[in-house]
Structure formats: C-alpha cells, structure tokens
Amino acid sequence: MHTRNVRGRRPEAARCAWSLVLFTLALFLVSTSPRAQAIPAFARKFGLPCSACHEAWPKLNNFGQVFKDNGYQLGNDKDAPIFHEPAYWPVSFRMTPNWHRENTDKVLVDQAASGVQSITTHGFDLSGLDILTAGTLNKNISFLMVPSADSTGAFHFESVWVRFDNLLKTSWLNVKMGKFELDNVFSEKRNLTLSNTGGPYQIYHYQPLTDVSAGTTPFGIGDNQLGLEVMGHSKNSYTRYSVSVLSSNDGNVGLPTGNSYDVFLAASQAFEAGGLGLQRVGGFAYLGQLPTVYPTSGGAPIPGAGQGYKGFQREGIYGMWYLKRLDITTMFTHNSESKYLATGAAADGSIPLPDNARDASWNGALIETHFTVNPRWILVNRYEAIRMSQQSDPTLPSNLGDIDALTFGTRYYPFMHSRDGFAIHPEYSILRTRGNFQNGAGPLQDSTTSSLFVGFDFIF
Amino acid sequence: MSNKLNRAMWMSLSLSLLCALPALAQETHVGKLTGHADAGKKNYQRWCIGCHGPFGDGNGENAPWIDPKPRDFTVATFKCRSTPTGTLPTDQDLYNSVARGFTNSNMPHWDALTKQTRIDLVAYIKTFSDRWKTDKPGDVLKIPTETPINIQSIAHGAELFQKLECWKCHGQQGRGDGPSASTLTDSKDNPIRPYNFAAGTDDSRFKCGTANEDIYKIFMTGVDGTPMPSFNDVIQPNDAWDLVHYLRTLQVNRHSKENEVLRAAGGKIPKIETPAAPPASQPAPQPDAKPQGGRK
Numbered sequence: 001m002h003t004r005n006v007r008g009r010r011p012e013a014a015r016c017a018w019s020l021v022l023f024t025l026a027l028f029l030v031s032t033s034p035r036a037q038a039i040p041a042f043a044r045k046f047g048l049p050c051s052a053c054h055e056a057w058p059k060l061n062n063f064g065q066v067f068k069d070n071g072y073q074l075g076n077d078k079d080a081p082i083f084h085e086p087a088y089w090p091v092s093f094r095m096t097p098n099w100h101r102e103n104t105d106k107v108l109v110d111q112a113a114s115g116v117q118s119i120t121t122h123g124f125d126l127s128g129l130d131i132l133t134a135g136t137l138n139k140n141i142s143f144l145m146v147p148s149a150d151s152t153g154a155f156h157f158e159s160v161w162v163r164f165d166n167l168l169k170t171s172w173l174n175v176k177m178g179k180f181e182l183d184n185v186f187s188e189k190r191n192l193t194l195s196n197t198g199g200p201y202q203i204y205h206y207q208p209l210t211d212v213s214a215g216t217t218p219f220g221i222g223d224n225q226l227g228l229e230v231m232g233h234s235k236n237s238y239t240r241y242s243v244s245v246l247s248s249n250d251g252n253v254g255l256p257t258g259n260s261y262d263v264f265l266a267a268s269q270a271f272e273a274g275g276l277g278l279q280r281v282g283g284f285a286y287l288g289q290l291p292t293v294y295p296t297s298g299g300a301p302i303p304g305a306g307q308g309y310k311g312f313q314r315e316g317i318y319g320m321w322y323l324k325r326l327d328i329t330t331m332f333t334h335n336s337e338s339k340y341l342a343t344g345a346a347a348d349g350s351i352p353l354p355d356n357a358r359d360a361s362w363n364g365a366l367i368e369t370h371f372t373v374n375p376r377w378i379l380v381n382r383y384e385a386i387r388m389s390q391q392s393d394p395t396l397p398s399n400l401g402d403i404d405a406l407t408f409g410t411r412y413y414p415f416m417h418s419r420d421g422f423a424i425h426p427e428y429s430i431l432r433t434r435g436n437f438q439n440g441a442g443p444l445q446d447s448t449t450s451s452l453f454v455g456f457d458f459i460f
Numbered sequence: 461m462s463n464k465l466n467r468a469m470w471m472s473l474s475l476s477l478l479c480a481l482p483a484l485a486q487e488t489h490v491g492k493l494t495g496h497a498d499a500g501k502k503n504y505q506r507w508c509i510g511c512h513g514p515f516g517d518g519n520g521e522n523a524p525w526i527d528p529k530p531r532d533f534t535v536a537t538f539k540c541r542s543t544p545t546g547t548l549p550t551d552q553d554l555y556n557s558v559a560r561g562f563t564n565s566n567m568p569h570w571d572a573l574t575k576q577t578r579i580d581l582v583a584y585i586k587t588f589s590d591r592w593k594t595d596k597p598g599d600v601l602k603i604p605t606e607t608p609i610n611i612q613s614i615a616h617g618a619e620l621f622q623k624l625e626c627w628k629c630h631g632q633q634g635r636g637d638g639p640s641a642s643t644l645t646d647s648k649d650n651p652i653r654p655y656n657f658a659a660g661t662d663d664s665r666f667k668c669g670t671a672n673e674d675i676y677k678i679f680m681t682g683v684d685g686t687p688m689p690s691f692n693d694v695i696q697p698n699d700a701w702d703l704v705h706y707l708r709t710l711q712v713n714r715h716s717k718e719n720e721v722l723r724a725a726g727g728k729i730p731k732i733e734t735p736a737a738p739p740a741s742q743p744a745p746q747p748d749a750k751p752q753g754g755r756k
Contacts, residue, residue, distance in 0.1 A: 047522035047566050049510040063507070066572035074568040076561055169663070236572045272574045275499065375506045418510050418522055 039132050040459055041090040042067075043418040046074055050421050051375035055327075056411055057421050057459075058190040059370070059378075062237060062270065062278050065185070069233045069240065071142035071165030071174065072135055080139040090135035096127035096425070098455030102196060105448045106437045116439050126151045127194070127455070130158070140165040144180070157253070159224050172232030179226045179251055183242035183266040185282055186318055186329055188222035192370070192380045195453035198407030198429025202384045203316075203333055203364040209401040209436055210392050211342050211360065217250055217257060217290055221314055225251045225264070238270040240282075248289055248309075258306030262288035277322030286314040292340045292347045308347030312337035316364075329368045336361035342392035360392040362401075376413040380427075382406070397444065402434040411457070420460035427453045488551045488583035493575055495551075500584025503577050511566060516588030518648075526566045529650050536589035537647060537685045540668035545682040545690035547598025548591065554582045556669075563665040601680055601692070603673055607701040609717050611725040615732045617706025620699055624691065629654040634710030647685040654688075660711030675704045 043050055050057045053064030060068065073079035081088075101122035109117040128151055134144040142165055148158035161178025181189045188201045204222030212218075227246030233239065244264040249257045268282025291306020316333035339345070342360035345353040368382040384405040391400060409427030429451045435444035486497030504512075513520040516533035523530055531538070540557050541549035549557075558578045561569035570578060586592045607613060621627060629644060631637040634657030646652045655666065668678050680700055682690030691700065708718035709729075722729065 046568070047511060047526055048568075049506075051506045052510070062574075063570070063572040076563065076565065076568045078566070272576065275576050278574050374502065 039092045039134055040420045041092045041134065042072065045084065045088060045090065047418055049416050049418050051416050055372060056192065056378035059192055060190055066237045069237045070171065071140060071163050073165065079136055081136055090133055092132040092459055094130040094132065094459035096194060096455040096457040098127060098453055099124050100195065101452040103450045106445060108439065171235055174231050176229045179224050180229065181224050182221060182244065182264050183229065183231060184221065185268050185280065186320065186331060192378065192411055193382065193407050193409060193427055194425055194455055194457065195427045195429045195451035197431045197449050197451040198427055201366065202386060202403055202405045203331060203366045206362065206364060206386050208342055208360045208362065208388060208392065211337065219250045219288065221286060223251050241267040255304040258291040258304065258309065260289045260309050262286065276324060279322060280320040283317040288312050290341055292345065310338035310340040310347060312341060325372045327370050331366040333364040335364065339392050354393055356394050357392055358390060358394065361390045362386055362388045376416050379410045381408040397435055400435040400444065403431060405431045421458065423457040425455045425457045486583055486587055488579055488586065490551050490555045490579055493579040495579030495583035497583040497587050500580035503581050504584050516585065528565050528652060529648060533585050533588035536591040539683045539685055541681050541684065542600045542677060543598030543681065544692060545684055548595050550597045550600060551582055554585065555579055558582060560669065562667055601677060603676055604697045606672060607698055609705050609721055611721055611730065612732065613702045613705045614709055614718060614722060615729050617702035618729045620695065620703045621706055629687065630657065634658050644687045652686055657707060657710035658712055660714050662715055672704050675707060676700055
C-alpha cells in the first residue's frame with residue numbers, strides 16, 4: 001500500500017519554493033474560478049430591475065435573499081413556468097473584458113543577478129464565462145445549472161442542482177441536491193470584487209503553507225460543493241438555517257478522493273434597527289475529512305478509494321451591519337486541521353509524521369464595507385487578516401503563512417433595468433504573505449502580490 | 461429694541477415652520493412607524509420605478525409587458541382600502557398593500573423589506589398626487605363579528621350571489637367567466653378579468669387579502685379602479701357575511717369550514733326564502749358599471 005502524498009519531507013528551501021509555486025497556483029485557480037450569480041433571466045421573468053434583488057448586483061439584498069431562499073419564486077402566482085410565454089428562456093451570460101496589471105515583488109528569475117526580481121505583467125484580458133440557467137421546473141421545484149468556462153473556453157459545471165421548495169407547505173423545509181454554493185449569506189459567489197488578488201475571499205480559501213506544499217486536496221468554504229442540503233427560513237428570511245451533507249472532494253466530480261462525507265451547518269438571524277436597516281448575525285461550521293492513504297493498482301493510486309481519513313474544521317461567526325447607506329460585514333473564523341493533513345503524512349505510517357508534529361490551526365478576520373451611493377453606484381473596501389495560531393511543525397516561524405489582504409474598488413452601473421446588467425469596475429488589491437519566499441538557502445521572506453483591474457462587467 | 465428682537469424671533473420661527481410644513485406633509489404614520497418621503501424616494505427608485513415609472517404614473521419601462529398594468533399613483537385611486545369607494549385609503553391600507561402584494565399580477569409581496577422601508581415607500585407614493593393634500597382618507601369600514609358558518613348562511617349567500625348579479629362577471633361557478641367578463645375594463649380602459657374563485661386552493665389569495673374579513677371588506681368597499689362596485693349601501697352586514705360564506709364554497713379545491721359544512725349537507729345548497737332584498741331606492745350595482753372610484 002502506498003500513499004498519494006509522495007512529497008513527504010523535503011529540504012526546507014525547496015519546500016518553501018514549492019510552497020510559493022503551489023500557493024500561487026492555488027490562488028490562480030481560486031481567482032479564475034467562475035464568479036457571481038446575478039441572473040437577468042429572473043429580472044426579465046418578473047419585470048423587476050436588478051436593484052430589486054441586489055444591493056448592487058451581484059450582492060443580494062434581503063428581498064433577493066428571500067427570492068433565492070424561496071426557490072427563485074416571488075409567490076405572486078407567476079412562479080411556475082407554465083404561466084410564462086413559451087418563448088421565455090431562463091438563460092443569462094456573464095463575462096468581463098478587462099485590463100489588469102499583476103505584480104509579484106519576489107520571483108525567482110534565472111537571469112536576475114540576485115536570482116530574484118519583481119515581475120509585473122499587464123494587458124487586456126478576458127474573465128471566465130458563466131452561463132446561468134435557473135428558475136422553476138414547476139411550482140416549488142427549482143433548479144440552477146451553471147456551465148462555466150475559464151478564459152480559454154475550457155468548460156466545467158460550476159453548479160448544478162434541483163431543489164424541492166416549501167415541503168410540507170412550510171418554508172422551513174427545502175431540500176436541494178447537486179453541486180451548489182454552501183449557504184454563505186456573505187456570499188463569495190455574489191461578491192463585488194473581481195481582480196486576481198482581491199476577487200476571492202482569502203478567509204474562505206486559506207490553507208497553511210505546509211498544507212499546500214504537502215499537496216493535500218485544496219478546500220475552500222467558498223468552493224461549490226457536491227451534496228444534499230436541507231434548509232429552512234422564515235417567510236422574510238430573517239431567520240435561516242441549513243444543514244448540508246457533502247462528499248469530501250471539494251466539489252470535484254467523479255468521486256476522486258474517498259467515500260467520506262463532510263457536514264456544513266449554517267444559521268443566521270436578522271433584525272430591524274429602525275431606519276438604519278436590516279442587521280444580521282450568523283455563524284457556520286464545516287466539519288470535513290480527507291484520506292491520507294490510497295490503495296494502488298499497478299503502482300497507481302486508485303481514485304476514490306482513499307483511506308486513513310483525517311479531519312479538518314472551519315468555524316465562523318459574522319455580522320452584517322447596516323447604517324443606512326453604509327454597511328459593514330465583519331467575520332471571524334477559527335480553523336484547524338489534522339497534523340497528518342498539515343504535513344502530508346499518511347495515517348498508516350508509510351509516510352511518517354515529522355517529529356513533534358501537531359495539528360495546525362489559524363484564525364481569520366474580515367471586514368468589508370460598502371457605501372451604496374445609490375442603486376447605480378457602490379464603493380467597496382475589504383481587509384482580511386489571517387494568522388497562524390499553531391504551526392504543524394513547531395520549528396517553523398509562528399507567523400509563517402500569515403496574510404494581510406486589502407482590496408478596494410467601486411462599481412458603477414450606467415443604467416439599471418430589468419433586461420440586463422452592466423458595471424464599470426475599477427479595483428485595486430494587494431496581498432502580503434509572511435515567509436512564503438525563499439531564495440536558495442536564504443532566509444524566509446515575505447512576498448507581496450497586487451492587482452489593478454478595470455473591467456466592463458456585463459450580463460444579459 | 462426688545463420688540464424688534466421679539467419680532468425677528470417670531471418671524472424666524474414662522475419661517476422655520478413654513479419650511480418644515482412640506483416635509484411634515486410627506487410623512488406617513490402607521491402605529492409607531494413614521495414614514496419619510498425623502499427616504500422613500502430612494503427605495504422607490506430601487507424597487508418600484510421599473511413598473512410604476514419615475515413619475516408614479518404607472519408608465520415604467522416594464523409597463524408595456526405587464527398585465528394587469530401597474531398602478532397610476534397620480535390619480536390616487538387604490539384597489540385595496542378599508543375606506544368607502546371613491547375615498548383615499550388609510551396609510552395602513554397602503555402599507556398592507558405593499559407588504560401583501562397583489563395576486564395574479566406582477567406586484568410581489570414586499571414583506572422582505574423592513575417595516576421602515578415600507579412605510580417610507582408609502583410616504584413617497586403619496587407625493588405623486590395632490591389629492592393627498594386636499595382630501596382625507598374616508599372613514600374606516602367597521603367589520604362586525606363574523607356570523608356563524610352554517611348551511612343557511614351559505615344558502616342565503618347563494619341567493620344574494622344571484623340577486624346582486626355577481627354571476628354576470630364571476631360566472632355561475634365563480635370561474636370568472638360570466639357573460640360580462642370579456643367586456644370588462646379598468647379605469648384606464650385596459651381589459652380586466654374577474655376573480656376566478658374556482659381556481660382557489662389552500663394557499664391562494666384574493667386581491668386584497670386572504671381571510672374572510674378581507675373578502676367582506678372587498679365587496680363592502682369595492683375595488684376602486686375596476687368594475688367591482690361597493691355593496692356597502694346595498695346589503696346589510698349579516699347578508700355580507702352570508703355572501704362571504706357562499707363565495708368560499710366556490711373555492712372547491714380549498715379546505716375550509718364552509719366546504720365542510722356544504723359537504724355535511726350532502727354537497728347541495730338548499731333553496732331558502734330570502735328575507736333581505738336590496739332597497740328599491742338603492743338598486744344593486746350593475747356588474748358592467750363603470751369602474752368605481754376612478755379619477756382619470
């Protein structure tokens with residue numbers, strides 16, 4: 001029996017270099033993953049402007065949250081497709097032609113005298129493409145299907161699910177199965193940032209550098225997952241809960257890892273604060289596991305046959321605070337994972353644990369502010385900090401892998417109606433990671449990446 | 461000097477009050493809530509402008525594709541009221557309408573919005589017509605306690621359904637297919653369909669609510685801007701409750717006390733002598749009458 005994680009232990013320098021490469025790759029994968037779900041097909045169906053459901057699309061307001069929670073139904077007797085023109089086609093397309101500039105302050109460059117150089121790239125580019133088809137198959141049976149392509153046109157299914165709504169004639173029981181976004185009210189799929197560095201929420205995707213270098217399966221709360229969700233909500237969605245059972249493969253199809261299941265729990269409560277607006281507090285927890293050992297056939301690991309499961313957790317609390325046109329989201333997370341996952345060791349001992357290895361843990365904090373000047377103009381700012389609270393290897397610097405990320409930008413919508421959406425989107429973001437760069441046997445150094453992004457974000 | 465100072469102070473105070481008056485006039489009150497038109501304007505632009513238009517005249521960009529057409533706030537004619545036909549509704553009526561939405565229309569229920577947002581919207585809606593400055597809402601209809609639901613009440617309601625000629629629009633089976641149905645128009649001359657009771661299920665709603673009290677209110681106040689007249693001056697409250705009980709039996713797929721009573725009676729409504737009849741001086745409103753309360 002062999003293990004899949006063949007990297008085991010490496011010299012520190014090579015390990016850190018690999019860390020940088022893999023971390024950058026992971027960041028790239030995250031940042032190029034398809035984005036938000038704002039669906040003009042709904043606006044066309046119900047004759048409502050984008051601003052009815054979106055604070056500023058794609059960010060939902062509570063009316064949009066209720067619509068989503070109710071299975072894309074408004075409850076005005078026009079929800080079932082049978083009441084619509086046969087020509088109505090519930091499809092929308094979203095893409096963002098853009099110009100962007102990316103900088104990484106430390107890159108190993110063969111031609112550089114010191115071997116290290118700051119690299120900047122810039123130019124015109126395309127985002128990925130989202131094809132969003134969604135609606136109702138019948139009254140109280142809803143669906144979403146999102147074939148997505150990266151900027152080269154390579155497709156995958158970002159999201160596909162069918163949901164039975166209002167079971168037993170109550171909004172407290174809805175069942176969904178397929179690949180879907182976890183029940184994150186603070187939704188990364190509906191965020192207002194698009195750049196490579198600032199697009200994804202670090203707090204939803206962070207994994208320790210040692211974990212990344214160990215090659216364990218990437219995982220993110222922000223990634224769409226495969227499974228079954230039971231959720232319920234009050235009529236106005238002020239009170240919400242959800243319980244999801246998910247395959248432990250981070251949403252990858254074909255059951256590539258093992259036969260284990262994860263659980264995601266979420267709940268939130270909103271309350272009115274007079275003229276200030278609707279305030280919401282909530283929490284979530286993800287209890288997952290991943291295999292560390294793979295049986296082989298002819299020397300090759302057998303996909304989906306993983307064994308030696310080890311666990312990881314993500315827990316978070318958040319508040320969404322409205323002060324009229326200014327709203328502030330605050331979030332704190334605590335995260336941990338098994339020392340086996342954090343070091344790439346195998347539970348059967350075929351790759352032994354490093355000496356004194358221990359579980360890894362880290363905390364994350366996020367504050368995102370929006371100022372909605374009017375439904376056609378919003379200002380966005382976000383700061384995230386992630387701090388390792390315990391390295392799996394006690395000899396590593398305590399702040400190795402800590403990150404600080406700052407993003408700010410704005411979205412201006414020249415028009416706002418019920419047929420399509422268009423936003424002019426400038427954004428700047430910068431991300432500093434502690435100790436993720438090493439030149440040869442030199443000391444661990446911090447590295448910084450930044451993105452400047454200007455895009456025409458359109459959906460129709 | 462002192463007199464001059466006093467005069468200046470009074471003038472200043474008077475000017476301040478004068479300036480404040482328009483703002484006060486644009487306030488709306490429901491319970492402890494106070495709505496402000498300036499706040500409502502922003503919300504209107506977010507949620508309402510697409511259908512009701514920037515001027516509140518129902519000519520939003522979606523209006524051409526919407527049936528029934530969006531309400532024209534400039535004429536201040538409202539369907540769902542607790543006040544007599546032709547009069548302005550109360551703030552509470554408008555507030556309820558925003559929260560409830562309108563069944564069989566594009567107007568969703570907006571109870572996902574905060575109470576403050578809704579009351580602000582009501583305040584802003586009232587700025588579209590000067591009628592709110594000259595008229596006051598009518599007296600709120602008093603709804604007496606509902607009479608017992610029994611087969612006699614249902615049978616009397618059935619008699620009234622014939623006598624008041626409800627069937628001309630709503631059809632004998634309440635399917636909205638009476639002989640006049642195809643000719644009906646609203647106050648903007650747009651075709652309008654009578655309510656189809658027979659399509660009702662457990663979760664279906666009426667235009668202005670779901671409860672028996674709401675049905676009572678609908679035909680006692682009328683649905684202004686539509687051909688549905690007010691029967692407040694035509695029938696007595698007890699008769700109105702009988703009619704409510706009969707109308708519930710037209711919702712054949714709905715689980716209701718009325719349908720239970722009817723089933724218990726063998727599913728047939730007995731013929732009974734009707735003691736009440738419309739006074740000669742106040743004939744029953746004609747089902748094909750002009751829309752009520754419309755101020756084009």
